[in-house]
Amino acid sequence: MIITELQETLVYLCETTEVVEGQGHRVELQEQPAVAVFKYDNDYYAINDKCTHGNASLCDGDVDGCEVECPFHSGAFNFITGEATAAPCTIPIKTHSIRIIENKLYLVP
Ligand code: FES
Numbered sequence: 001m002i003i004t005e006l007q008e009t010l011v012y013l014c015e016t017t018e019v020v021e022g023q024g025h026r027v028e029l030q031e032q033p034a035v036a037v038f039k040y041d042n043d044y045y046a047i048n049d050k051c052t053h054g055n056a057s058l059c060d061g062d063v064d065g066c067e068v069e070c071p072f073h074s075g076a077f078n079f080i081t082g083e084a085t086a087a088p089c090t091i092p093i094k095t096h097s098i099r100i101i102e103n104k105l106y107l108v109p
Contacts, residue, residue, distance in 0.1 A: 010099060010106035013037060017103070019044060024059035024068060029107075035096060037105060038079045040066045044105055045079045046098050052077075052084065052091035 011029065014037065019025045024036040026049050036049040036059045045066075049057050056072040063069075067085055069076045075089030082095040097108040 010101075010108060013046065013098065013105040013107055015104055016044065016100060019105070022063050024049070024061065024063065026057060026059040035107065036068070036079070037098075038063065038066075038068065040080070044098055044100065046096040046105075046107060047077065047079050047082060048094040048096075051075065051089065052093055053089045058093070 013027045013035065014025060019037050019039045021039040024038055027035045027037060029035060034049040035046045038045045049059055051058055051070045053075050054072050056070050058068050058070060060071040061069045066080045067076050067078050073088050076086035077089060077093045078085050082092040084090050084092055099106045099108055
């Protein structure tokens, strides 16, 4: 009952099995920008998918540890903290809180 009530306030993203370590999983959402979900060290992280430097999907970028490199100009972000870690990116990427319930990932609004 408590889990059901909590789930109603969360935004479903995907199954945990859809997220593969070493690559981003893009999720389109109805009323907000697309999200990129990453798995790292047996935990899951979500950031906005669109690079803060331009119109690139970070899910198309290479992943190295907890960093994702933008496919357009090789800027990079730490997907745990959102920090921009390589030029030309200087603006942090928005991070999102997520919950895992019964192997399903949810965005916390
Ligand atoms: S669009 Fe991402 S680094 Fe330029």
